[in-house]
Amino acid sequence: MARHIAHRLMISLPVLLGVLLIGFLLLQVVPTDPATVVAGPTATKAEVAAIRQQLGLDEPLWIQFGRYLGRVLQLDLGRSMISNRPVVDEIALTFWPTVELMLACLVWAVPLGIALGTLAARRRGTLIDRAIMALSVMGVSVPVFWVGLLLIQYVGGAGLLPFQGRNGPIWTPAGFLSIILPAVTLGAVFVGPVARMTRTSLLETLGADYVRTARAKGASDWRVTIRHALRNAMIPVVTLVGLQIGFLLGGSIVTETMFAWPGVGRMAVGAITSSDFPLAQGAILILAVGFMMINLAVDVLYAYLDPRIARS
Structure with missing residues (x-):
């Protein structure tokens, strides 16, 4: 039974990776800019650009996904942009x-x-x-x-x-x-x-x-x-x-x-x-x-x- 469960878990890993990739890419095509959300409606273009650089949004998508995957492996899902609380706590x-x-x-x-x-x-x-x-x-x-x-x-x-x-x-x-x-x-x-x-x-x-x-x-x-x-x-x-x-x-x-x-x-x-x-x-x-x-x-x-x- 333990071998059967371990085999199923190994099969599930590629599925989980695919879910992470699809979820990441789907949110990239949303027209809203996350940096604009964090900066607020009164922020200047320079402030938005600084926040984009701070969040790593100016990097290529594959680098952003690699960093996101690394954080997930450490059980770090980031912080909420609205409440500024850890996503894990939410x-x-x-x-x-x-x-x-x-x-x-x-x-x-x-x-x-x-x-x-x-x-x-x-x-x-x-x-x-x-x-x-x-x-x-x-x-x-x-x-x-x-x-x-x-x-x-x-x-x-x-x-x-x-x-x-x-x-x-x-x-x-x-x-x-x-x-x-x-x-x-x-x-x-x-x-x-x-x-x-x-x-x-x-x-x-x-x-x-x-x-x-x-x-x-x-x-x-x-x-x-x-x-x-x-x-x-x-x-x-x-x-x-x-x-x-x-x-x-x-x-x-x-x-x-x-x-x-x-x-x-x-x-x-x-x-x-x-x-x-x-x-x-x-x-x-x-x-x-x-x-x-x-x-x-x-x-x-x-x-x-x-x-x-x-x-x-």
Whole structure:
């Protein structure tokens, strides 16, 4: 298992380097000059030129990127142009709220999707199956912002739950109440794909020889489904969950902005809007590393569900 994880980490390094390069180049084509942002609107051309030289912006791009890469390797992401605080400190303030939101979304959406998909597979062709699949298609088709607007208007607007800001950590009563609407918004579009994939994969597994053997030994249908078929049906589901979590990182930006949730996604939008390039680069880097760690966790789950993968 350790060798499998080390191999995956080695594969991830070129991807991380590519993300750093793309994020660096994308912010170079933004029309706003970072030196102008730092100098302020009243600065003279000489002051702007001096700041450009101080920041190294007058150097060729490959030299700028080399210096940026060297700072990243030392865990130095620079300082925010707006707050003049280290980017690492800014990210530390917003990282845990984003983790809370992702966990609060996954903790109900994934089990519910698997349960609905399992029920649909066991009741194939019935009204229950058709109803679950209809809800799944609707969930896939509905955009995140539309769900959020409905919840804000009819739940938050009615005073049933708070819908602006984070009122504390998730383990406190106020923090738990404040995360419900963002977590439901983000997870509502997650249940449908998981349910559909679980149903499809489980239907294929239920026709396998070992499932028929378990039934011939006298095991009940639900026992065969849960103990024998479901685990082997989970590999495609885990793949989908890993990919969907990557999309959740994008959806969390919309959700955090709508609910004023102080996470990394909202911080990245604010940094790009205010032309705070070091903070924007740091946010992009953290989101990319998060996506890579999710993929690594998915690979480890592969090896757990099917030990042949770890030995290959």
